[in-house]
Amino acid sequence: MTTTTNAGQCQNGGTWLGTHCKCPDGYEGTYCQYAKETIELKDVTVNATVEMKAKIDNRNFTEDLKNKTSAAYRDFEKEFKEQMRKVYERLEGYQDVEIHELTNGSILVNYTVLLKVLVSATVNATVETISQNLVKAINNNTFCNSSCVGADCDFCFNSNFTNITSYEVNGVESSLCDNYIVEELKPYYTLLITNTSVFCVSVCDKRSPDPHNCVHGKCIVMLSGPQCECSDQSAFWYQDSMCSSRISKIGVAVGVPVTVLVVTIAIFTVLLVRAKRQKDDYRLS
Template sequence: MNGGSWTGQFCICPNGFTGDRCQDVGSVVHCLNGGSWDGLKCQCTKFFYGPQCEEVVDSVAVTEPTVTASVGVIVTVTSQDYSDDLKNTSSEEFSKFNKTFTEQMAKIYAGIPEYEGVVIKSLSKGSIVVDYDVILKAPYTPEYENTLDNIVKNLETTIKNATENFVEDANKNCPELLCFNSTATRVQETATVSYNPEEVCRDGEEFAEYITVEQKNGQWYCVTPCSEGYRVSKNCSYYGKCQLQRSGPQCLCMSTDTHWYSGETCDWGIQKSLVYGLVGAGVAVLLLLLAILFVFSVRFRREAQRQRSKVNEMYKWGEEDGRGTPGTFHNIGFDHNEERENYIPLDSVYSNFQPSLSHINPENKIQIQRPQVVMTSL
């Protein structure tokens, strides 16, 4: 059921289903780091393991620490005539020519240790133009590209010398199995790598850009920055664990009963007791500030209430005495006299008063005695 398949003994269920017939709904398992669900478990790539392929293996041994490459070469054989049967790689004529050509090349390249053989790609007219690959196999080193460049130069020199020496004489006799046109030899400038341990290590891996090959104790290994004891290893100190992520290798820091650890390599630790103490002190200071603010708030509210009470009393006093709005001035005498019938306005009284200065002599001087200060003892 639910897309399961029968093996002859049991049902293989798709991810998310369980039971002897895949009839029950189960939890979906997410396979990480390029892993895939096979119906029973996560099938992890060679660098990861665990129920969800979440763990990184330390290293993977390289079973064949060599580089295999090929170099394209074109030569022209003059000691044999071309026929259409040579186009057919299954024909007897092609088989014979292939055997003769292979033996001849083995003698020519005998001085090149990396030589593994030749593969004829095509034969064409003129007399017989042979397009073939020279197969090379060199020990793997991080500088293998430079090694291959030197091998290609050596190979080019060797084949050109051979084609210049193996030529027909005036009677068209050939001193070797095959003779060549010395001016028609062409050699590819660079080797084409077909097998590289580094590429094999990276093949199909989600984190291929972080995988390389290193030697340890005479053995080559596929390693990542999370492998221990290699040149590319990332040091996460004692309190961290390396984990490969899409952004690169990261140190996941741990915490103990007494410390928290952080930093790029988890080498920076802080005591938990110190953090708790600082947090406690911060909380105490905060509570103290809140208490002070509360006291000031209460005092402010009381003062505001007192001022409101005074204002209310003034309003009430003014209303009871008929004074109107507090803050205005009233002359009680005028208020009282205005109610009398024989009230005489003050302006009419003051209109009959005329001040006179005719009896004042400005020449007279007034003597004012200086006040005396008497000191008394207590």
């Protein structure tokens, strides 16, 4: 884990650049000796699905559309996917559609819209908004006029029928951080999802479920685990590994002579009182 050079000592895969170590992702410190407290993960996505229904007024249902292996079904499916690509291609996260069922009237289509969206704490709200935009995109498309006529009017959608039946967002794997953390450090990191991004946070981060709290110091993560680097060690003695109990060296330096002086004065006072009493007793006798 350690690389030594003539000019410096870079750890954990760091590279000496003449004046300092260039650390690999996930490490920091003068010699890359510390694991980063927080690692931001860019462009993490999850899959989502939106279940929808649509009615196509300019097509007539035939019995062979019940059979997914028929030529009629396959041709319809190909045309439908292409039309949906044109309608939805500008919508956030759109990937494709899957038809589940075709039924009579003119043709009713039960289908799923496949999405890929960025992960955040508000991803469900994002997918809900996209779902609403899916309906608007169909109802506002300009391929067909109100009479189902148009240069590109292969499918004339009934704007009064299009609706969403449900939507679902896949969860983020809790082990996602394992892909970014070296094996020895994995036990000290957890996944954190915020409104804007995704992070792997160490136990040194206060947002960790079980933070390593260094009261008067800095928490660091090393291969041996989390440790506290106590602050102002030139001015304080620390009595525990969490830097929570400390004694001022200046206070001790000042306090010890004062204590000795107080004790000396007390002893001198006692001896003086005792001598006075002996003198008085001798006089009375």
